[in-house]
Amino acid sequence: MKQKVLKVHPDDNVLVALQDLSQHEVVQYNGASYTLTEPIPAKHKFAATAFDKEDAITMYGVLVGRAKQPIPVGSRIAVENVHHAAGSYALSDQRKTAWTAPDITRWQQKTFMGYHRADGSVGTANxxxxxxxxxxxxxxxxxxxxxxxxxxxxxxPDKYAAFTRSLIAQQKAGANATQILETIYAEDTTAAxxxxxxxxxxxxxxxxxxxxxxxxxxxxxxxxxxxxxxxxxxxxxxxxxxxxxxxxxxxxxxxxxxxxxxxxxxxxxxxxxxxxxxxxxxxxxxxxxxxxxxxxxxNRCTRRPAPLSKLCIGLECGGSDGFSGISANPAIGYTSDLLVALGGSVILAEFPELCGVEQEMSDRCTDMEDATRFIQLMRTYQQRAEVAGSGFDMNPSPGNIKDGLITDAIKSAGAAKKGGTSPVSAVLDYPEKVQQPGLNLLCTPGNDVESTTAEVGSGANIVLFTTGLGTPTGNPIAPVIKLSSNTRLYERMQDIIDINTGTIIDGTETIAAAGERILDYVIQVASGAAIAKSVVNGQDDFIPWKRGVSL
Missing domain, CATH: 3.40.50 (Rossmann fold)
Structure with a gap:
């Protein structure tokens, strides 16, 4: 039987609905039974224990909110009964950099076909x-x-020009507005x-x-x-x-x-x-x-074999939903760990979406100077946002909230999963360039295009972009590979989505298997053997950040 609910971390006191659940339905998880007091839409969370006012709400093992009012067991947590809260953080002299690297045997001898530059870097495009x-x-x-x-x-070729011409022809033939509105678009696939x-x-x-x-x-x-x-x-x-x-x-x-x-x-x-x-x-x-x-x-430069250590991958999310943090984000987090173990570089950005996991990210820095810098950048960013009247608690978009990300800490704890589990090798301020292999933290806004623009400017030659709602973001010079957090989105928007990680929610694939599948596809794109949908669609989004308050 397909699992209906999930507890993301053993210390959590909420459960995630993996499918739509009915009022009065009794669901089982790890031997415990929960009677739902109201319908729980897929992607949303419900109380696994009774909450009094101001009780802590915990998900991903961290504080993500507090109850505004008493919440009975089996009730949906929502903006009406929960407000944003996140744990405090401070510089620690304890470095938590030990990690279990994934098995990379299958990729150690693999290469990609790239464009070699005089400075030693290798491009995935020219x-x-x-x-x-x-x-x-x-x-x-x-x-x-x-x-x-x-x-x-x-x-x-403008694939919609022929459609416009057909409407003109209908209008000249005497069609009225109603007939025009009923005309079905048929793409001309022969144009070249x-x-x-x-x-x-x-x-x-x-x-x-x-x-x-x-x-x-x-x-x-x-x-x-x-x-x-x-x-x-x-x-x-x-x-x-x-x-x-x-x-x-x-x-x-x-x-x-x-x-x-x-x-x-x-x-x-x-x-x-x-x-x-x-x-x-x-x-x-x-x-x-x-x-x-x-x-x-x-034009004299041609593709030649290069080790996977020459890949620099940007990690991005946009149009996130309640499944992003338990499917797509941890899947590319596993890909990130694979690439780090292979000697490559990855970039985790979107600092407003690291709210609530600052202590973990700071403690994972291999260097105390980087740990200090990360905390300073986070605090400065938060202070500027508060002065402007928009703290990190205002980060979730209406689409995020509608699909279960009701506080910034819930959104952030799931977004941080993109960075995997490896140590942080460097902390960069915008628009610095990646110089170190491993996991790099780059200070950018959470805004999809501003952040993707920045990651590529810092050296990402491919971007992995997770989405739960669907977003057409691309970049002029780096392939942006889109990954859906749920199968329904993948089936509905295959024109912009490259990879489905809804298989994790469906129970047909593990996070590790999805992460390995993603790396195989990255190698194909890096070699020019596969073309990301963002490139096919000409999605050349480019927005510099002016260092103002942008969430």
């Missing part, structure tokens, strides 16, 4: 970048985009774009943004650091940079940030200053000429 240093250059970037993509074979001129270059990516001037000088410095992270990224062959000339984000600042990340930088880099160049036609023609020459150089 892109050219066109970057504005300031928002004033966004229009010129769009002009370059229109001039280059179609002619070089990188534009994709022109062949690529440069077969070894995966694409030209245009990183438009709204920064570079105005704001504060720190914003400009952070932006240049992020852009330098993309320019020096293993998935990037070279870049064309457009500068106006008078903005805060000066060319010298960008060059300084590039040197921080790669002191011996040798990639093709073309920087054009519009105020120095003069006429727009001169700027654009020169940018096209230089970009074309750069693409010729980039």
């Amino acid at each position: 892109y050219w970048l066109v970057i504005p240093l300031v928002f004033c250059e966004n229009r010129n970037v769009e002009v370059l985009k229109e001039a280059l993509l179609g002619e070089l074979g990188y534009s994709r 774009g022109p062949a690529r001129i440069f077969e070894n270059v995966d694409g030209i990516k245009f990183l438009s943004h709204d920064g570079g001037c105005g704001g504060i000088r720190q914003d400009a410095q952070s932006l240049c650091g992020l852009l330098a992270g993309y320019i020096t990224h293993a998935n990037v062959a070279g870049a064309t940079v457009l500068s106006l000339g008078c903005q805060n984000a000066q060319v010298s600042m960008l060059q300084e940030e590039i040197r921080k990340r790669d002191p011996h930088f040798t990639k093709p880099l073309y920087i054009l200053d519009q105020q120095q160049t003069g006429a727009e036609s001169v700027l654009i023609s020169q940018a096209i000429r230089q970009t074309f020459a750069g693409l010729m150089e980039a």
